Amino acid sequence: MPIFALPLAFLGMLGVPAVVAIYLLRSRSRRFPVSSLMLWMDQQRPREGGLKVQKVQTPLLLVLELLAVACLVLAATNPRIRRQMLHRPLVVVLDDSYSMLAGGDDSPRNLAAKGLKEHLASGTARPVHLVLAGREIQVLGEPIRDISQVAPMLKKWIPRSPTANLEEAIALAGVIATREARVLVLTDHPPQQDFKEGPLEWWAFGRQRPNVAIVNAARTGGRGAGRCLLEVANLAQDPQRASILIRGLTDSGGAKRLDLSLAGGEVRRLLLKVTARGQPLRVTLGDDTLPIDNEVILLPGADKTIRVRLIVTDKTIREAVTRALEATGQALLTDKRPELVITDSATGGTGRLPGGVVQEPWPVRIIAERDAVTFTGPFVMDYSHPLTDGLGLEGVAWGAGKSSRMPGAPVITAGNVPLVTDTQRLSGVHEIRIQLRHDLSTLIESPNWPILIWNLLRYRGSTNPGLQRRNVRLGTDVVLRMREGAKDLRVLEPGGKTRELSLRGRTVAIRARRAGLHEVYTSKGKYTFAANAMYRDESDLRASRRGKWGNWLDEKTLRVEYKSIAWIFLLLALAALLGHMALLAAASVGMPK
């Protein structure tokens, strides 16, 4: 099928009716009554001509003139046909976000796959690279060089990512592609900005659909009773009714159903009491256009209680520490197998540990130097250190010794005076030192003190074996710290697929690639976490559209892929004109003198 590089030239076809009109008018005969035809009998009849405006009798001259006009117009449009056996590479960016699954069989994903197959079957794109654009960018398999490889490759495209990083994927496509390559983006929404001719085309197969989704869910309380927070959003213009089924609120396993009437765009927050201990909480919405965001699973939180032993002689410090520890709800003051020993001894041991202690506790030394001054800032903090998370020391008076020598890596300093340091031993134990003269400070009275204690507990807890979190959002990483000597990490994903992960050290990050319950098996134990698709922007299908943007047919494409066939029409026009001249010449020869 030829294309016309200059379609405006088709306006020249207006010349065709003009030629016909001229021909008809020229051929029109005047009626002339005469007394007798006897004096005209030897006159030659006209070869052309007739009544005023009679139907075109298609004389050859008119046909040739029209043919010449048509051929010249077609030549002016610069018609081009695709060159044979010319292949151009194609990089296809596939939107891997889960909104592509909306609509079931009629989902943007299925429509995009179908459109891509049709395009590849009819075109000359070879080879074809597929790039999955999710939260991370991934090249899907080997380049496709034969049309038969398309369908099997597309089967691997199952959009589950919470977002689609299309810009990065397009940038990667630019790296993969050669200079002659084209880029095709398959998604469910329009581009942020329009673009015209060029190597990039954007095909969207989405459709505005109403959707009710669980956009937020959290569960508090470890293996004991707690609460559950749910946020259900009506991502539609019109009001919707939604029915929620909640299972696992109580140990008896009964289910609770809630019927909600949501206004257009409303986000309803639900707070539920959870009395069940240790079992998953399942929250399910009714079926709608996007099932993935209709269910969440909330596991009870891991027990993060840190056993703390206090060896603090100073009453004020002891009371302050005790109060802060109790406020966290994650500390157990005990002498048995302490994980953290808080002392105000600068150098002394952390006390005799009871027998059978497997793990050495972390000492936290609160040191009160005699020769101390009050520092009011500026304080320099290592914000990458877990102890500084959430601290804001503006306006705080911190009394500490003036010595700049304190073992450990500085975490918080006042000028060159270290106030908090962290020393990591070879065994992995961290020794925290805190310089503090409470009588010269306002730190204990500030909110920073419980934050510091909280960070301390969490820092210590992060090195304990187990999952940092048990309920995560789809696409995020779960950090697992394994027990000493653990081997063979295997993850059983929802749906039954198993993947093996390599171990480097005791900490591994596991990407939650699918929504649902994941089971992690190691040689030292089994862990479970739940991943939920709770992304409001991704569940909002109101911005989905269908359309095509961009045009590959630019000047470069015309030059590279198509060859001009205007010369054919020029030759035809020339032949028509020569025929026209020959006919006229023959007519003039035949005229009587």
Added chain:
Amino acid sequence: MDENFRQYLIDGQRAGMRYVLAQPPGAPRGVAGSEMGKSTGSSLEFMDHREYIPGDDLRRIDWSAYARSDKLTVKLYREEVCPHLDILIDSSRSMALGGTAKAQATLSLAALLAEAAENAGYSHCAWLAGEGCQKVPNGAAEPALWEGIDFEYEASPAESLQRLPPAWRPRGIRVLISDLLWLGDPVGMLSMFARKATSVVVVQLLARADVDPPRHGNVRLVDSETRLHQEIFIDAAAQRRYRRALARHQQNWHRACRQVGAVMTTIVADQLVRDWRLDELLALEVLKVA
């Protein structure tokens, strides 16, 4: 009859008041009357001498000549005749060619000639060459009273004469008013027309469109009589050919007229009705200014 035709006759009659029909080179012959004929007769106007033949009237002997020559001769006197004009009007459709003054000129000329004849003391009769040659009702009266004239005949006056030859008055003047545009040898028709006539005048009345072919371009010629048509492209060459054909046709008629002793002239109808100048007939001495 079309009322316009009557007006044409009236106009022609009025124009004819200035003219008298002249005696053509052949003196009129006819019933004895107030005009001098060419032959000898019993009028008082001396014409010629001849030798006495026994049986001649003794009163005609020119005794003076006998006294001079001792030869008996008799005097010849011009005969007295009553001259008559027959006007044959071609009533074919071509004589009323649309968009021209041909019909007007035909009838006006016929009326003019009739009036001129009256002025010269001639009797007249108008004839219509149609299905046959038939007298125009009231054709012997003044032209304004003529009736029954139309131009619907589809053939030529030659056919009319053959179909129904008229009872002409012998030894009269006969005038044919026609465009003469038909095929056929004119000699036969003229011979029939001129039989026993003293003088024959053929007036070829043509429209300007008959004389000048149409301008350049594609034309569809429609024969006003047969309704046949012919597509033709007019250019300068075609115009020349037409004029040559017309000239040949006229020459043919002139030759035929000479052969039968008739005179022929061509008058352009549009010009006639514009100024009523009859120079051609005056030149032929068919008419004289009164």
